[in-house]
Amino acid sequence: MENFSLSRCELIQLSEDTFIVTFNERIDFEPTQFIMIETETSIVRKPFGLGRWNDRLAIGVQVIGPGTAYMVQQEKLYAHGPCGRGFVPPEGRGAVIATLACLPMVFDLQERYNCDVLIGSVDEPWIEVPFPLVVGDEAFLKMLQSLNGYDWFLVIGSDQMEKIAYDALKNKGEVFVSFNEYMACGIGACRGCAKVTKHGLKHLCIDGPVLRGEEVWN
Amino acid sequence: MELRPPIVIASGVGGMGEYLKLIDPRYIGAYTLKTITFKPRLGNPPPRLIATERYLINSIGLENIGVEKFIEELENGLYEELFRKVKVIFSFAGEDFEEYLKVAEKMAPYQDRFVAFECNFSCPNVHFNPLSDTNQLKKMLIELRKKLDVFLIAKLGIEGAFIEQVARLVEECGWNGVTVINTIRALHINGETLIKGGISGPVLKPIALRAVYEVRNRTNLYIIASGGIMNETDAQDFFKVGANAVSIGTALYRDPEIVERIAKKFL
Numbered sequence: 001m002e003n004f005s006l007s008r009c010e011l012i013q014l015s016e017d018t019f020i021v022t023f024n025e026r027i028d029f030e031p032t033q034f035i036m037i038e039t040e041t042s043i044v045r046k047p048f049g050l051g052r053w054n055d056r057l058a059i060g061v062q063v064i065g066p067g068t069a070y071m072v073q074q075e076k077l078y079a080h081g082p083c084g085r086g087f088v089p090p091e092g093r094g095a096v097i098a099t100l101a102c103l104p105m106v107f108d109l110q111e112r113y114n115c116d117v118l119i120g121s122v123d124e125p126w127i128e129v130p131f132p133l134v135v136g137d138e139a140f141l142k143m144l145q146s147l148n149g150y151d152w153f154l155v156i157g158s159d160q161m162e163k164i165a166y167d168a169l170k171n172k173g174e175v176f177v178s179f180n181e182y183m184a185c186g187i188g189a190c191r192g193c194a195k196v197t198k199h200g201l202k203h204l205c206i207d208g209p210v211l212r213g214e215e216v217w218n
Numbered sequence: 219m220e221l222r223p224p225i226v227i228a229s230g231v232g233g234m235g236e237y238l239k240l241i242d243p244r245y246i247g248a249y250t251l252k253t254i255t256f257k258p259r260l261g262n263p264p265p266r267l268i269a270t271e272r273y274l275i276n277s278i279g280l281e282n283i284g285v286e287k288f289i290e291e292l293e294n295g296l297y298e299e300l301f302r303k304v305k306v307i308f309s310f311a312g313e314d315f316e317e318y319l320k321v322a323e324k325m326a327p328y329q330d331r332f333v334a335f336e337c338n339f340s341c342p343n344v345h346f347n348p349l350s351d352t353n354q355l356k357k358m359l360i361e362l363r364k365k366l367d368v369f370l371i372a373k374l375g376i377e378g379a380f381i382e383q384v385a386r387l388v389e390e391c392g393w394n395g396v397t398v399i400n401t402i403r404a405l406h407i408n409g410e411t412l413i414k415g416g417i418s419g420p421v422l423k424p425i426a427l428r429a430v431y432e433v434r435n436r437t438n439l440y441i442i443a444s445g446g447i448m449n450e451t452d453a454q455d456f457f458k459v460g461a462n463a464v465s466i467g468t469a470l471y472r473d474p475e476i477v478e479r480i481a482k483k484f485l
Contacts, residue, residue, distance in 0.1 A: 001239040003475055043419045044269040044471040080240055080474060182267040184274065184471045187240070189233025191252075191281045192267040201260055201281075 001187065006037075006077045009056055015123045017063045018100050019072045022056040030086020031109045032156070032178055032210050035059075036186035038078040041066040044184040047205075049156070050082060051104025052111070058104035083186040087210045089113050090174060092151025097144070097165050099157035100125060106156065116150075118143060120161065144168035152176065154210065166213040175213040179204055219334055219369045219395065219440055221247030221305065221463050223481040225453075226397075226442050228467030229253055229309040229336060229373070230278065235300040240474040243303040245481035247463060250307040253338045256317040256324075258284030262343060268406045268413045273422075274468050275406050277415030279343040280311060285324045292328060305333035309373070313346055315358045322365045329368040337362065340375030340400035342416035349378030352387065359391035371442065375400035376425065382432040385439060395440030397465060398429045418468040422446040427459055434460025449476065450483045457484075 004025065012020040029050045036045035037059075046067055048059040061071045071077065087109070094115040098106045106117045107130070117131040120140040125133065134143045144165055147153070155165040156178040169175050181193040181204045188206040195202050197215040202208065227237060229250040238249070261281025268275050283291070291297065300306060308325060312318040318337065329335065339348045339355070348355050363370060372388045374381050374396050385396050401416025402425070426445025433441055443461035446468075447453050453464045469476045 003240055038473055041271055042269045042472075043271060043274050043468060044267070078473065182265055182269075184267055184269065184276070185231075185233070185236070187233075187236045189236035189252075190231060190267075190276070190471070191233070191261060191278050192276060194261065194264050194266055194281070196263065 001081065003080045006079060008075050010054065011072060012127065014100050014103065014125050014127060015121065019061045019063070020053050020058050020104055021061060021072060022053050022058040026057055027082065029082040031112060032087040032105065033082040033084045034209065035079040035081030036083060036183070037071065039067045039070045041070055045079070045186065047083065047183050047186055049102065049105040051108040053104045053107060060101040060104050062101040081186065083205055084209050085207065087154065087176065089115065089154070090152050093149065094152045094154065095147060095150045096154045096156065099161060102156045103129065141168065147172060154178070163217065166217055170213060176210050177213045178209045179211055179216065223247050223485045224463035225477060225481050226250055226307065226463050226465040228444055228465045229338065231467040231470055235297065237470060237474060238300065238303060241477045245478045246304045248305040248307050248333050249300065250309050250336055252282055253280050253309040253311045253341065254282050254285050254288045254321065255280055255311050255313065256285055256320045258282065258287065265411065265413055268408055273417050273419040274471065275404050275413055275415040275417050276401070277343050277413060280341055285321045289324060289328065301331060307334045307336050308332045309336045309338050311338040311341060313344065315348065315354055318358055319361055319365065322362050326365055329366055332368060334369040334371050335366060336371040336373050336397060338373045340373055342375065342377070342401050342403040347378050349375065349384055352379060356387055356391065359388060359393060363392045369394045371395040371397055373397040373400055376402060376429060381429045382436045385433040385437045389437045389439050395442065396433060397442040397444050398433050399426045399445045420446045420448055423452060427455060430456055430461050431459040450480050453480050453484070
């Protein structure tokens, strides 16, 4: 855990609102760990999942407001991390289902664990994605229904997408979910990112971000 | 109490010492632990936070392990590294007047380990507001003073009574200092969700400045100023109106290195 600054190497536009930012610096991290990045638009730093792209440290950013717009506009970002627990998959064949903004994270995961990766996107990406991809809600649901023969799944995306995927996959294998919750510190101090689970209160910045889906949902 | 630099890590924000991972301890005058209550508290249900450019509203609700578990951890050496690196302030509260006294009784044997005890009388996320009943408060201040020999600080908010009047009472009861101010009850509307909690951040600064000014003009207490201190100039302003130390809280969430920058100005 340390404070550091990140200088942008490349900005790659994946779709109208989704980008990959790669950095010149290298930091050690485990899959699904994240960094807390300072913005000018909020008094608290924002969490971004760490990954790799073009052999560089990278984050994916979907621009949904001024804070995420700031991330793709700046040449230099200030951050601390890596935060959270690294995801270690269980034994068996696994699949990672993610949104377009999570490409750097899942690229890194796939390299380390040789799992299958499937991407769901609202729009047709502007670049060639190196994983099987479906576009639109209907195709995404069909893809989820067609997934068989896996022992575990990891879902990374928005709250809504994650719940849909969990419901479709929960009887097909063990489903892990990278949960999203508002954070302030990212290091276990503020207790802001509490998640109610069947095993009591958990804090995503130190107990997560990945939890078993059945801990949170039925 | 002499703090060098005169900079305190605020209770709640600083957790149980986690920010030592990101801040050089040489720049911390004292580190206030998260408030400990008599019974363990789960805290409030999520969502617990909402932030804008100018403020943060938190609704943590004093989530903590309770005093018995804390003492167990203390005895098991969980905080040894923290004590080795910085001066530590113990923060405590109760769900009624009786519980404040019970925590004090339990912690009295350990008071020498701490540079001060801070009694949190002003959390906006719990239902009990000790500042609203001056007579009961006075009795408790006297009782707590009898039970504890440590440097005793009252963390005061602006809700319940004029803060300078409460500070006078604190001084009359033989206490040593006050932390001025706490977060203030606030509400944020996020779509269909109402987030109720305590507001902090730059919007608090003028309110906190006035509070420190008033308390300094009426007491000789040691004042830890708290509220909207985001940079060196903010800290300077609080020293101008009579603060003895400044407490850094929400600013840590934007940039933990702010502590080092402020400290270098006042070392």
